[in-house]
Amino acid sequence: MNPVVVVTLEVNGTRQQVEIEPRTLLADVLREKFSAKGTHLGCEHGVCGACTVLLDGEPVRSCLTLAAQAAGHRVETVESLAEPDGSLNELQGAFQKHHGLQCGFCTPGILMSLTALFRTTQHPSEDQIREFIQGHICRCTGYQQMIEAALDVSEHAGSAR
Amino acid sequence: MIGEPLVRREDLRLLRGLGQYVDDIDLPGVAHLAVVRSPHPHARILAIRTEEANRMPGVLGVYTAADIEPINGRWPVHLPHKGLRAAVERILPTDKTRYVGEAVAFVVAESRYLAEDACAQVEVEYEPLPGAGTWQIALNLGEAIHEGNPDNVAAHVTQTTGDVEAALRSAPHVLHETYRIRRGGGHSMEGRATAARYDASLDTYVVWDATQTPHGARRFLATCYGIPEERFRVIAPPDVGGGFGPKGQRYPEEMAVPWLSKQLGRPVKFIEDRYEHFLTSCMEHPQEHVVDVAFDDDGVLLGLKDVFVSDMGAYGTSLIVPTIAGCTVPGPYRIPNLHIEFTAVFTNKVPQSAVRGAGRPQGVYVMDRTIDRIADYLGLDPAEVRFRNLIQADQFPYPVGLTFRDGSPLTYDSGDFPELLQKGLDLIDYPAQRKLQAERRAAGAYRGIGISVGLEGVGLGPFEGATVRLETTGRATVVLGAPPQGQGFQTTYAQICAEFLGLDVDQIDVVTGDTSLIPYGTGTFASRVMANAGPALATAASEVKTKLLESAASLLEAAPEDLEVSEGQVRVRGMQQGVSLAEVAQASNVGRPGMSMAKDMVPGLTASAYFNPERAGYSSSVQVCVVEVDPETGEVEIVDWAVGHDCGRIVNPLLVEGQVLGGIAHGLSNALYEEALYADDGTPLTVSYLDYPIPSAREMPWIKLYNQETPSPLNPLGVKGAGEAGTLGVPAVIAAAVEDALRPFGIQIRDCPLSPGFIGDLVDEARTRAAADDDRGPDDQGS
Numbered sequence A: 001m002n003p004v005v006v007v008t009l010e011v012n013g014t015r016q017q018v019e020i021e022p023r024t025l026l027a028d029v030l031r032e033k034f035s036a037k038g039t040h041l042g043c044e045h046g047v048c049g050a051c052t053v054l055l056d057g058e059p060v061r062s063c064l065t066l067a068a069q070a071a072g073h074r075v076e077t078v079e080s081l082a083e084p085d086g087s088l089n090e091l092q093g094a095f096q097k098h099h100g101l102q103c104g105f106c107t108p109g110i111l112m113s114l115t116a117l118f119r120t121t122q123h124p125s126e127d128q129i130r131e132f133i134q135g136h137i138c139r140c141t142g143y144q145q146m147i148e149a150a151l152d153v154s155e156h157a158g159s160a161r
Numbered sequence B: 001m002i003g004e005p006l007v008r009r010e011d012l013r014l015l016r017g018l019g020q021y022v023d024d025i026d027l028p029g030v031a032h033l034a035v036v037r038s039p040h041p042h043a044r045i046l047a048i049r050t051e052e053a054n055r056m057p058g059v060l061g062v063y064t065a066a067d068i069e070p071i072n073g074r075w076p077v078h079l080p081h082k083g084l085r086a087a088v089e090r091i092l093p094t095d096k097t098r099y100v101g102e103a104v105a106f107v108v109a110e111s112r113y114l115a116e117d118a119c120a121q122v123e124v125e126y127e128p129l130p131g132a133g134t135w136q137i138a139l140n141l142g143e144a145i146h147e148g149n150p151d152n153v154a155a156h157v158t159q160t161t162g163d164v165e166a167a168l169r170s171a172p173h174v175l176h177e178t179y180r181i182r183r184g185g186g187h188s189m190e191g192r193a194t195a196a197r198y199d200a201s202l203d204t205y206v207v208w209d210a211t212q213t214p215h216g217a218r219r220f221l222a223t224c225y226g227i228p229e230e231r232f233r234v235i236a237p238p239d240v241g242g243g244f245g246p247k248g249q250r251y252p253e254e255m256a257v258p259w260l261s262k263q264l265g266r267p268v269k270f271i272e273d274r275y276e277h278f279l280t281s282c283m284e285h286p287q288e289h290v291v292d293v294a295f296d297d298d299g300v301l302l303g304l305k306d307v308f309v310s311d312m313g314a315y316g317t318s319l320i321v322p323t324i325a326g327c328t329v330p331g332p333y334r335i336p337n338l339h340i341e342f343t344a345v346f347t348n349k350v351p352q353s354a355v356r357g358a359g360r361p362q363g364v365y366v367m368d369r370t371i372d373r374i375a376d377y378l379g380l381d382p383a384e385v386r387f388r389n390l391i392q393a394d395q396f397p398y399p400v401g402l403t404f405r406d407g408s409p410l411t412y413d414s415g416d417f418p419e420l421l422q423k424g425l426d427l428i429d430y431p432a433q434r435k436l437q438a439e440r441r442a443a444g445a446y447r448g449i450g451i452s453v454g455l456e457g458v459g460l461g462p463f464e465g466a467t468v469r470l471e472t473t474g475r476a477t478v479v480l481g482a483p484p485q486g487q488g489f490q491t492t493y494a495q496i497c498a499e500f501l502g503l504d505v506d507q508i509d510v511v512t513g514d515t516s517l518i519p520y521g522t523g524t525f526a527s528r529v530m531a532n533a534g535p536a537l538a539t540a541a542s543e544v545k546t547k548l549l550e551s552a553a554s555l556l557e558a559a560p561e562d563l564e565v566s567e568g569q570v571r572v573r574g575m576q577q578g579v580s581l582a583e584v585a586q587a588s589n590v591g592r593p594g595m596s597m598a599k600d601m602v603p604g605l606t607a608s609a610y611f612n613p614e615r616a617g618y619s620s621s622v623q624v625c626v627v628e629v630d631p632e633t634g635e636v637e638i639v640d641w642a643v644g645h646d647c648g649r650i651v652n653p654l655l656v657e658g659q660v661l662g663g664i665a666h667g668l669s670n671a672l673y674e675e676a677l678y679a680d681d682g683t684p685l686t687v688s689y690l691d692y693p694i695p696s697a698r699e700m701p702w703i704k705l706y707n708q709e710t711p712s713p714l715n716p717l718g719v720k721g722a723g724e725a726g727t728l729g730v731p732a733v734i735a736a737a738v739e740d741a742l743r744p745f746g747i748q749i750r751d752c753p754l755s756p757g758f759i760g761d762l763v764d765e766a767r768t769r770a771a772a773d774d775d776r777g778p779d780d781q782g783s
Helices: A026-032 A090-098 A107-120 A126-132 A144-156 B112-119 B135-139 B164-170 B214-225 B252-264 B274-280 B320-328 B360-378 B382-389 B417-428 B430-442 B489-501 B529-556 B581-589 B653-673 B730-741 B756-780
Strands: A005-011 A014-020 A052-055 A058-061 A074-076 B031-037 B043-049 B059-063 B103-109 B123-128 B153-161 B173-181 B193-199 B204-209 B232-235 B268-271 B287-295 B301-313 B338-346 B398-403 B409-412 B447-458 B464-470 B476-480 B508-512 B563-566 B569-572 B578-580 B606-611 B617-630 B635-646 B704-707
Touching (some): A052 A107, A090 A107, A107 A126, A107 A144, A126 A144, B031 B112, B059 B112, B059 B252, B135 B301, B153 B320, B164 B287, B164 B301, B164 B338, B173 B360, B193 B252, B204 B214, B204 B252, B287 B360, B301 B320, B301 B360, B320 B360, B320 B447, B338 B398, B360 B447, B417 B430, B417 B447, B417 B617, B417 B635, B417 B704, B430 B617, B447 B730, B476 B529, B529 B569, B569 B581, B617 B730, B635 B653
Parallel strands (some): B031 B268, B204 B232, B476 B508, B635 B704
Antiparallel strands (some): A005 A014, B031 B103, B043 B123, B059 B103, B153 B338, B287 B301, B398 B409, B447 B617, B464 B476, B464 B606, B569 B578, B617 B635
16 A cells, blocks of 8 residues: 555644545545535646635645645635534625525635635725635636625625624 | 525535535445546557556456446437437447547546556557547548548538528628637536445445436436336436536446446446546537628628538537537528538547537627628628617517427527617617727727627427425425536525415425436426426426315315415415414325325325427527727727526526526637637647636626516416526627727637637738738739
């Protein structure tokens, strides 16, 4: 068998030790070892953005990141976004309200990028939103309704809804 | 309920990462399939050596054509046509490979990583043959891509109405044009995916397939395996990551996975990666249309002849794409004399299939470009030439005189094209846009305006079915044969059921795409499901409601016509107290074992209905687009864009808007970005998103949508289809706008897509031409 390494990952606040081949992608470990199957692989060459997760708060492609590289870092995936009671958070709710997703395959990655954006910029403009998610391909929506969703969040950020 | 912009219930799981796409389904002990693929566009297979691969760690089996012989017969022809010289296609080819990426052997291993490792150790000895990357090369290849078909012509089909030759001879004006149109792949973000588990206790293959056509997959599997369809349960999961046409086709891995599962005694899955999608998922290949159009001094069309060639790729077992392209050419215009003729040619490229639009964008392109050419020639406004030729609102049903892809006469059911066009011109303020264009031009900008009017055959047969059950819980279940790939069936079909059954939407569950739950189905393609499954569901739900009222009437000792369904109860109109839906369902669906039912009780609150439309309906769309082009970089900036569509009665406007917007993005991708390039021998050159761009949120401009609702008379709901409406006119409208923008250069656009390099070349050529003209000077002109 091929050599294995043991790494400790922290995914959505849970620390776990996993035994993997060094070549194993972060995306595959999230999906197979952490059952975080909301992270999807769309191109496996870092262009489509479907597999985007946050590593210490920064959006990264989990298809271009080796799981071993994530050792000692904080990983956040789409599974971490909902409210503690399981209801949709503000961004997710806006996506539903504006029909910002169709097949939903690319959506987790886009939600993670926008989550990172809203943490640093409370009221991003349409241009900033488009710029920030330009690293994502969505074949279904044409983006307009997801931009509306993000603008809705931007307009209401910081105010009680 | 129908007509309300309800948000989708499927979003609750998808937004939390809880969707269940094929790769997410938990199958303990699952093994992984990887594929040894041909590196040659055309080559004879001389030998395959698998011993080394078989010894690799984690490998469970390596399979060549010889190993899968029991299931490797000739595939049925997808859609037979008397003009089609169909190719012999199998799961694994036994003689030679005909495109790069074609499956040659399968490896199953404990992980995808290990399976791919082993693929690299399978040695295949090939004898390379001359390959054809274009239809021109294929026609003169001197090598038959398929046995017994030396000229590589797959089909030659002609349709006519009236007398085009006479019209061309006698018309005051005739123009001759050639258009070259490329499209591209489906590029659903989820690739193809199939998982299967052979269940020995039931002697049944359970197959999870990210397909648009689960019943078609079942039928095909049964044919390949030589066993009855009932031995397969094919489930297109509720979560499929996009389809767009290619997922409606059949593929080698899809056919092999269930059998491999039985061989190995454990579940097996195949998950296509993007590289494989580029190589092996069907796409639409180039077409070249040669058009002769006859018209009078007013620009009124007298006749049109379109002779075109359609590149079929290596197999292509239907003529769907060229047939639809040809039938889309006449579009919304009155053309008394038509001649549509195409030749389909085999090449050494991935087989062709329909991709969102399915030949329609090419047809719209041909007609719109031709109308623009007439406008230019006569010095008329392109909008005016359209108005002079549009079919009028009182002319329906309008027979075109051709036969559509569904085999029925090409007859438009309803619409109001002049009003749809006028609305678009008003929305964008066309006269003001022309003025602004003149001002911008004076300021040195290259601004242009394009117009497109397109028609889309939708709601194609043969049928779709629906079952409705009122469960003993009081909730209702809707079962549909057709599966969604993001269209929101769980929401829209709950709306239709709610409307006809009288329940709240939240009390209705929608189950889709499982062949064990509904025996027959056609599938999700050709903007067809709403116009087929919608009326079927309306009928089934109405029937269940009748049964519900009859049973409730028996329980309440009232007359059914005095009852209403409200707030989870059936009650006498105007009364507060009634009987709960659960009680009625309990009494009807279960009763008391061994006891006779009360008088007038209906056993079983369920009904199934199928709807088969007489023929296709026609959705219409208008696009008006304003662009500015940078002649130095070839970049096209979209300044303003209005898109109107008429898909008949709308069930959920929020979701229809999403369909149209997504279609527009796909169209823009075809118009400016995507280009599947092949070397002359058929070697693919664009196999990653680094050299095959698809627009992101930054490239997509803001679209102004508007709509019109002319109900279809072809079904009781008046619905048509919306899935492809946005896509159709985009290549045409962008080409028109870019040409208009570059008018100062005298550039004419006959191609698609319009990459920056292509536009730059056109500008360079125009400048060179102009410089040469200047050098010659006025005295030399005409010499």
